[in-house]
Amino acid sequence: MNQGSKPRTRRPTLTPLRDDEDAALDGLERLLAVERFAAGLDHVHWFANVGRPLEATDIRAAENYLTAMGAVDVTIGLVPDWEAAAEAGESPGFNTPWWEAEEMLRAGLTAHALEIVDESEFNLALTRLTERASKSATMAAEEAIALSGVSDPELIRAAAGGAVQACHLRALVDLATESVGDEEIREEDLDAENDFGVEDEAGEGSNHAFVHKFALFEAGRWPISVMGGTFHLF
Numbered sequence: 001m002n003q004g005s006k007p008r009t010r011r012p013t014l015t016p017l018r019d020d021e022d023a024a025l026d027g028l029e030r031l032l033a034v035e036r037f038a039a040g041l042d043h044v045h046w047f048a049n050v051g052r053p054l055e056a057t058d059i060r061a062a063e064n065y066l067t068a069m070g071a072v073d074v075t076i077g078l079v080p081d082w083e084a085a086a087e088a089g090e091s092p093g094f095n096t097p098w099w100e101a102e103e104m105l106r107a108g109l110t111a112h113a114l115e116i117v118d119e120s121e122f123n124l125a126l127t128r129l130t131e132r133a134s135k136s137a138t139m140a141a142e143e144a145i146a147l148s149g150v151s152d153p154e155l156i157r158a159a160a161g162g163a164v165q166a167c168h169l170r171a172l173v174d175l176a177t178e179s180v181g182d183e184e185i186r187e188e189d190l191d192a193e194n195d196f197g198v199e200d201e202a203g204e205g206s207n208h209a210f211v212h213k214f215a216l217f218e219a220g221r222w223p224i225s226v227m228g229g230t231f232h233l234f
Contacts (some may be wrong), residue, residue, distance in 0.1 A: 025038040030126050037167075038129040046140035046163055048233045049220030051081050053187035061215045062233055066221070069101060077091045079087060079234035081151045088224045088232045089158050098226040105209060112176035122175065129171050130164055137163035142188060162224070163217050170214035177208075 049058075054076070062076050079085050113122060138160040145156055217224045222234040 002098060006139035019176070027121070029115070030116055030175045030177075031067045031121060032046045034129060038132050039134050039169055041129075041133050041167060042196055044136065044218055045220045046137050046145040046217065047159060047220060047222060048140075048221055049087070050144065051079070054233070055219075058216065058219055058221060058233070060217065060233060061212055062223070062231060064207075064217065065209055065212035066231060068207060068212055069098075071226075071231075074229055074231050077230040077231050077232050079222075079224060080113060080146045082145055082152075084233045085159070085222065085224060086150075086152060086155045088227070088234075100163075102169075102209075106172065109169075109172040109176040109210075113140075117175055125175075126168060126171060127168060133164045133167040134160065137167075159222055162222060166217050168216045173208045173210050 049055075054062075059076060066074050066076075079088055117125075138156065141156045141163075143161040145152065145159070213223055216233065224232040224234055226232070
């Protein structure tokens with residue numbers, strides 16, 4: 001440097017405003033997707049086909065769900081009536097690894113969603129969704145169970161609760177899909193020792209296990225649980 005020259009001042013690196021605008025728009029689109037999803041829940045025929053012989057579309061949705069969860073040696077078993085559904089829901093043979101796999105997927109989607117959407121808006125959207133889903137599914141469960149001649153408030157709560165949970169999980173896919181697709185998820189970031197849930201963690205939103213699970217409720221079914229190598233579908 002010459003003695004008479006002045007040192008150059010390095011300009012600060014600025015974050016482009018456009019990036020912030022794109023991020024805000026992305027988050028808004030995710031929230032609007034959940035609002036649209038919630039608005040359609042009143043038109044879902046909850047529990048309309050429980051106990052009936054499985055249609056080809058039911059089997060396909062169930063198989064898609066099992067595949068997306070990375071299931072091996074799990075068969076589909078039809079639950080014939082509400083009494084059997086109550087027994088299946090209370091069975092001590094509930095598959096804990098399966099529940100843990102769904103919980104792992106739920107936690108992953110939540111983390112990705114919160115990278116896109118403000119936490120307060122995230123919570124508000126899911127709260128409103130839950131309220132709408134609970135009202136719709138509870139009324140449908142009450143009617144369906146009453147028509148079967150069964151009186152069981154706990155069963156009503158279990159059926160409606162399963163539907164509400166499926167709505168919540170389905171909405172998480174809408175909130176997180178963009179973030180999941182933006183970057184590659186490394187295999188070592190997943191629980192490689194768990195056979196369930198590994199395949200779909202980095203999958204496309206429309207192919208997500210929770211999309212297929214909600215599709216079963218949308219078809220008037222109740223996917224109860226996986227026990228003893230059987231997927232109990234009512």
